[in-house]
Amino acid sequence: MTSQADLQMEITVSRMLRVGVTTAALVVLAGATLYLLRDHGTAPDYRHFHGIPIPADKFAPVLQGVRRLDSRSIIHLGILILVATPIMRVAFCLYSFARQKDKIYALVSGIVLAVLLYSFFRP
């Protein structure tokens, strides 16, 4: 019984993952194509690290960039969709365990979700 519910949950979750990954890959592909066609003159030097931090929780600059059709922002949007996909998976498992009234696993999923959200929205 529980096993059947688990299987159903996993099938739904794996479909969600596939949709998320496909969407992310298409957005990244669009951004990369634009990058190659238009912005290739300004390729940075990856041999030396000079990382420009783009905090994951700062959606506003990424979305503004997407509106301007900035290729790097579009790639960033795809990456954010990709990273959000497993987080959505854990959130859905939390919901499913809560519906099955499985308190232990609702709590376990909650802990995992909290760790993921901490990493994403870290102060």
Added chain:
Amino acid sequence: MHTIRLAAAFMRPRILKSGSLRSLMGPIEFTLAVLFTSAFAGLLGALTGLGGGVVIVPALVLLFHIDLRYAIGASLISVIATSSGAAVSYVREGLSNVRIGMFLEVATTLGALVGAYLTTRVTTHAIGIIFGVTLLYSAWSSFRAKQDELEATPNALAEKLNLKGDYPTVHGPQSYTAHRVPAGFGIMFIAGVLSGLLGIGSGAVKVLAMDRAMKLPFKVSTTTSNFMIGVTAAASAGLYLGQGYIAPGLAAPVMLGVLAGSILGASLLVKIRVPILRAVFAVVIVALGIEMIYSGATGRL
């Protein structure tokens, strides 16, 4: 003496040439070269079962002389994509165990946070050496005998946490129970640290925790591990983004290439048996591991 000097004069331009592959290429050539290398890494990772990350990081660092931090940032993104993309078929077969996976993800995500934090504190030389050792372990583990030593005895902690299930075999459903739960949890934490520190899925260490320590069936271990890799990597991704490790122009071809390569590899695995190919690839991975340790130790990273 003259001959040596003459030889040196001839050698120098060649060394420079191979040493700065990047500077000879325009951005389009560079992106395409990274794309094809990533596709090959994804193919290799899928055929050996080790994942694309363990191949793409050394390839980017050793071939393209890309800074290790950009390499692990791009690799981590490709790891999330391949893990999430590959899960569907395993789930249909009823092999992966959602509860065991979720329980152990507590350990791997906490470990990944620690690992991702350590990348900002540890030198790239040290990361290179740890990477090399992990590569050697991964290659060795892919040759291990894959026979199950299931224990039928009940386990109190596993019973309390519902860490059990059954999976389909040729003789019908076979039930299993987890053992040595604290040991498995501890090894999973280490797997998480390695994932966060090196930008890889660390599937080999995850399988070690489930298959060896917890005595779970090998197939359940590998499929559940694959499912966990995306969640583990997502825990590091937030920190990586915040540190600027993820360069869009590099991460895009790496992610798309590894994803395409691993999809091709997975479909090849269904059609053909590849023991010889596996052995060849294991040699490649050992060579990459030794080269990473050497580069790390000599401070060339």
